[in-house]
Amino acid sequence: MMMMIQGRERTRGGVGNGGDGSDEEEELEVEKFRGESKPSWKRLFGLLRMESSIRDGIVFRDGSSLGQSSVSDAYIIRPDSWRYTVWVHFILIWAVYSSFFTPLEFGFFRGLPENLFLLDIAGQIAFLIDIVVHFFVAYRATHSYRLVSSHKLIAIRYLKSRFLVDFLGCLPWDAIFKVSGRKEAVRYMLWIRLSRAKRVTEFFERLEKDIRINYLFTRIVKLLVVELYCTHTAACIFYYLATTMPPSQEGYTWIGSLQMGDYRYTHFREIDLWKRYITSLYFAIVTMATVGYGEIHAVNVREMIFVMVYVSFDMILGAYLLGNMTALIVKGSKTEKFRDRMTDLIKYMNRNNLGKGMSNEIKRHLRLQYDRSYTETSVLQEIPASIRTKISQKLYEPYIKEVSLFKGCSLGFIKQIAIRVHEEYFLPGEVIIEQGHVADQLYVVCHGELEEFGRGENDRAEEFIKRLQTYSSFGEVSFLCNTPQPYTIRVRELCRVLRLDKQSFTEILDIYFSDGRIILNNLLEGKDANLRNELLESDVILYIEKSESELAMRLNCAAFDGDYYRLKRLIETGADPNKADYDRRSPLHVAASKGDGDISQLLIEHGVDVNISDKFGNTPLLEAVKGGHDEVASLLVKAGASLAIDDAGGFLCTTVVKRDLNLLKRVLANGINPNAKNFDYRTPLHIAASEDLHSIASLLIEAGASVFPKDRWGNTPLDEARIGGNKDLIKLLEVARASQIG
Incomplete structure (x- = not known):
């Protein structure tokens, strides 16, 4: 009965291997078949024999079948196995026979003859075996798309769906009819067997999706079968209505009163079957065509009622056939678009020799798009952007809010992320991100289950990391830090994920950049304590430092450009105005050096440190003083700034040497100590005396400079003046000495 050990079936495919190789090779050679102008019937039936759905034989590294609910399930039939495919086509033949013969048996037979009775029993035995087989056939879960191989779940699913109808259809209703005293009501139970026609419709659906079979040919055959089967069933019912009248009243039936030429259908029950x-x-087809000649003429009330129903049904069927033929001409059906797209993909894969594994993965993903019809972009394309924004926020914002990576982020940031994401589906076994690749997409899981694993030092053994479920995110380390992806992400269940590209994320961070630091902190907090994650943490910290340096540069650039509103927006959205660049220069340093009072006032209002020093020991007040920006210097002094210079003596001495009287006045006015000494213990007054700078010496003395300090060589400023011989300068210093002594 085609039972097979599941472990044996697992060896037929691996991750991303697509299952049975011969069938996939046949599909990949579609161009070869299409290249022949007149394919033979033998080849056509060969393709039909090999026809089956796309193979998905996926096995995880732990040896379990995808979606396997219990390892103890010893015997299971995989729906993609070649044995089961043969059995399905064998049962299809019996389904065609049963669907055709059931109306015929109901209308023309009241008790089957012996030869047909034995054939009917053989068919019912085949369907009974099929019922048993159904209890061992694995199935794919609707939502997760995993292959369920638990006998209990398989049995529950079948018992809830088709079991009762299949079982009732297998009962020998002809024998029951004879045993029950030929009660007419029993014969109506034969119509239960028409449920087997569903197998025929499923077969045609598979043929329509099979790009190896001409789509136009398949659709025309299907439409012909539908029309002929409807007329066949109607013909059997027309005859049955005639047999419900007793032989003495057969003239009151459509066939008993029928005369074609000189031939009359009297005693029609005795005419050849x-x-x-x-x-x-003939009359059923002509009545359906409604050409105005040759239709059935109802004779009794029963026939009138059925003709009314039949003609009404004919209108619906005609519209169905006409609509399908129109769709074939204009090529607008969903299935045909899928076939055309699949054909183009296969041509591309054949031309570039992509390999069977990758080709199968592409085909499975395209088939998933067709089955799930997730084309939200095309559906919403004609809707105004404002409405699309609201739809995206309503659909995706609840998921974004729950992601730990975005915990603590502003509501505006969350809304922007929800607007920019794109929805995608992935099949079980697909690898979304491979280890070592640099990810340019950030993913959030909406539904389904994925697994995260990495390779050890020997680059062979896979190390399982963790499971990813709803509200999880992945690819964030590589995405945010521009580093190779540390783990491989593979799908375990059919997954619905939200994808965000890096360009959109960067554009959002340009507005909500303060949320970027929150995200990086969340990324650090979410890492487990092990060696690999410690390495990841170092990468994240480096990226944080880089981001902060870039942010400080943006603040300084705004201050340098005098862009008040850009700087204000940066600060209001969370930027720290105390952040310094690589030279430890803050925006206040830049604004003070440029003499920009508005920006300086803005920074002071936001609590910036007015006494911060850069790499060279310069404070914002010193920058303002150097630039001669008295207004800015006044603002800084009012805010509590002091002129603290690391080497005040050296600075003053240099200023005196440069003879920069204005700078000297400003620094002295802002509280610098005029007696500060340089490395030779020389004060600014020493330099002024030695250089015969009378005006500068006078300014220094007025600011409180002392004439008594001695330098490294024991000289005072007065000694330096006497060496120079400037009498006015000597007199000035002597007067100052007398004043300071007194």
Whole structure:
């Protein structure tokens, strides 16, 4: 009964391997088949024999079948195995026979003859075996798309769906009819067997998706089968209505009163079966065509009622056939678009020799798009952008809010992320991000389950890391830090994920950049304590430092450009105005050096440190003083700034040497000590005396400079003046000495 050990079936495919190789090779060679102008019927039936759905034989590294609910399930039938495919086509033949013969048996037979009875029993035995087989056939879960191989779940699913109808259809209703005293109500139970026609419709659906079979040919055959089967069933019912009248009143039936030429259908029950069936079929087809000649003429009330129902149904069927033919001409059906797209993809894969594994993965993903119809972009394309924004926020914002990576971020940032994400689906076994690749997409899991694993030092053994479920994110380390992806992400269940590209994320951070630091902190907090994550943490810290340096540069650039509103927006959205660049220069340093009072006032209002020093020991007040920006210097002094210079003596001495009287006045006015000494213990007054700078010496004395300090060589400023011989300068210093002594 085609039972097979599951472990044996696992060896037929691996991750991303797509299952049975021969079938995939046949599909990949579609161009070869299409290249022949007239394919033979033998090849066509060969393709039909090999036809089956795309193979998904996926096995995880732990040896379990994808979606396997219990390792103890010893015997299971995989729906993609070739044995089961043969069995499905064998049962399909019986389904075609049963679907055709059931109306015929109901209308033309009241008790089957022995030869047909034995054939009918053989068919019912085949369907009974199929019922048993169904209890061992694995199935794919609707939501997770995982292959469920638990006998209990398989049995529950089948018992809840088709079991009762299949079982009732297998009962020998003809024998029950004879045993029950030929009660007419029993014969109506035969119509239960028409449920087997569903197998035929499923077969045509598979053929429509099979790009190896001509789509136009498949659709035309399907439409012909639908029309002929409807007329066949109607013909059997027309004849059955005639047999419900007793033989004495057969003239009050459509066939009993029928005369074609000189031939009359009197005693029609004694006419040959084939002739009776052809007559009924002829009138059923002509009545359906409604050409105005040859239709059935109802004779009794029963026939009138059925003709009304039949003609009404004919209108619906005609519209269905006409609509399908129109769709074939304009090529607008969803299935045909799928086939055309699949054909183009296969041509591309054949031309570039992508390999069977990658080709199968692409085909499975395209098939998923067709089955799930997740084309939200095309659906919402004609809707105004404002409405699309609201839809995206309503659909995706609840998921974004719950992601730990975005914990603590502003509501505006969350809304922008929800607007920019794109929805995607992935099949079980697909690898979304491989270890070592640099990710330019950030993913958030909406539904489904994924696994995260990495390779050890020997680059062979896979190390399982963790499971990812709803509200999880992945790819964030590589995405944010521009480093290789540390882990491989693979799908375990059918997954619905939200994807955000790096360009959109960067544009959002340009506005909500303070949330970027929150995200990086969340990224650090979410890492477990092990060696690999410690390395990741160092990468994240380096990226944080880089981001902060870039942010400080943006603040300084805004201050340098005098862009008040840009600087204000940066600060209001969370930027720290105390951040310094690589030279430890803050925005206040830049604003003070430029003499920009508005920006300086803005920075002071936001609590910036007015006494911060840069790499060279310069404070904002010193920058303002150097630039001669008295207004800015006044603002800084009012804010509590003091002129603290690391080497005040050296600075003053240099200023005196440069003879920069204005700078000297400003620094002295802002409280610098005029007696500060340089490395030779020389004061600014020493330099002024030695250089015969009378005006500068006078300014220094007025500011409180002392004439008594001695330098490294024991000289005072007065000694330096006497050496120079400037009498006015000597007199000035002597007067100052007398004043300071007194």
